[in-house]
Amino acid sequence: MSKNINTIYNLIDNKKAELDLKRPLSPNTIKSIRDKLLLDWTYNSNAIEGNTLTLIETKVVLEGITIGGKSMREHLEVINHKDAILYVEDIVYKKERFSEWHIKTIHRLVLKGINDEFAGIYRKENVIIAGAEHIPPNHIVLIDEMEKFIKWYLNKGVNLHPVERAAQIHVDFVKIHPFIDGNGRTARLLLNFELMKEGYPPIIIRNQDRVQYYNALDLAHTKGEYKDFITLVSNELNKSLDLYLQFMN
Numbered sequence: 384m385s386k387n388i389n390t391i392y393n394l395i396d397n398k399k400a401e402l403d404l405k406r407p408l409s410p411n412t413i414k415s416i417r418d419k420l421l422l423d424w425t426y427n428s429n430a431i432e433g434n435t436l437t438l439i440e441t442k443v444v445l446e447g448i449t450i451g452g453k454s455m456r457e458h459l460e461v462i463n464h465k466d467a468i469l470y471v472e473d474i475v476y477k478k479e480r481f482s483e484w485h486i487k488t489i490h491r492l493v494l495k496g497i498n499d500e501f502a503g504i505y506r507k508e509n510v511i512i513a514g515a516e517h518i519p520p521n522h523i524v525l526i527d528e529m530e531k532f533i534k535w536y537l538n539k540g541v542n543l544h545p546v547e548r549a550a551q552i553h554v555d556f557v558k559i560h561p562f563i564d565g566n567g568r569t570a571r572l573l574l575n576f577e578l579m580k581e582g583y584p585p586i587i588i589r590n591q592d593r594v595q596y597y598n599a600l601d602l603a604h605t606k607g608e609y610k611d612f613i614t615l616v617s618n619e620l621n622k623s624l625d626l627y628l629q630f631m632n
Contacts, residue, residue, distance in 0.1 A: 388610065391617045392544050398624040399583060405631045412630050416584075420623070421445075423587045425464040428571050430590035434460050459496050460568075467492040467572050475579045481552075483533055486561075489572050493565040501563045505529070510560060514597065517604035519560035528559045547609075549577035550616040554603045578620065584627055586619035 426441040434457050440450050444461040467489050474485060491503030505525045511518060520528055532555055540548050553574040560566050575585035588596055592615070599611035 388547075388613060388617070391614070391621075392546060395546060395583075395617060395620055395624065398621070398628060402624060402627055402631065403582070408627075408631070416627060416630060419626075420585055420587065421465065421468055424468065424571075424575070424585060425461055427587050427590045428568050429457075429460045429464060431588070431593050431596070432460075432567055436461065456497055463493050463495050463497070464568060466495070467568075471572055471576045471579065475576065478580070481533075481536055481573075481577060481580075483529060485576070486529075486556075486569070486573065489576075490562055490565055490569045493568050493572070494562075498564055502565075505561045506563045508563070510563065512560065515601050515604070517558060517601060519558065525559065525561050529561055532556065532559060545578065545581040545583065546617055546620060547613055549574045549581075550613045551609060552577055553616075554600060554609060554612055557600060558604045574616070583620060584623040586616060586623050588615070588619060 422438070422442055422445065425445065426436070426438045429436065429441070436444065436450065436453060436457050440453070441461055444450060444458055445465055449458065470489060470492055479485065487503040494502035506522050509519075509522055535555070536548075536552065540551065543551070553570045556570045556573060557566055562569065571588060579585055595611075596615060599615050603609045603612050
């Protein structure tokens with residue numbers, strides 16, 4: 384990894400150490416930051432995938448109100464994403480390890496009521512990702528690919544800096560594209576699961592940065608160059624840490 388990335392890691396680790404010294408945080412502070420991140424995370428992750436609800440509309444749906452003129456799917460995407468975040472928070476709290484079971488459960492929550500037939504089930508057909516140069520592997524090798532993915536995590540992955548490991552989880556999961564639908568949302572949830580279980584706050588990959596996000600993904604998938612994606616994740620993590628530290632001062 385380049386000197387520049389290592390400098391970013393040092394900055395992140397110093398901010399995390401500063402935040403750790405201020406723990407435990409007040410319950411009101413934790414709730415206000417968590418509510419903001421949950422809303423921003425849900426809105427942006429869905430918007431990247433084409434959901435047309437605005438940030439304010441997403442907030443209203445999270446509060447249990449229906450938006451006229453919007454589809455049931457768009458409402459369910461908001462509700463489901465919140466449920467998936469709550470699940471991630473729960474398994475982080477219980478200190479459970481990254482696993483294939485958790486991947487399938489998170490995906491099942493993402494697609495609940497939208498496409499129950501495929502929720503938590505690996506695809507049984509081949510797919511092409513619109514706009515991407517990379518073509519996901521044939522469905523007949525998915526089980527092997529996911530086993531390799533988990534094996535990498537348990538061996539080489541554990542030796543990486545948590546930010547690099549979380550970024551590579553996202554990249555490699557999307558490269559396999561094991562599900563018919565919901566891979567992007569699931570990947571971003573898995574990325575944050577890995578960060579959160581290491582004591583970092585979740586990051587928000589923003590809809591406004593989706594071109595940079597997709598380009599970084601495709602570069603990693605086609606050239607094996609992860610630097611741009613790791614930098615994107617690192618920059619967003621710095622923003623999340625700054626948000627917490629801002630409330631601590």
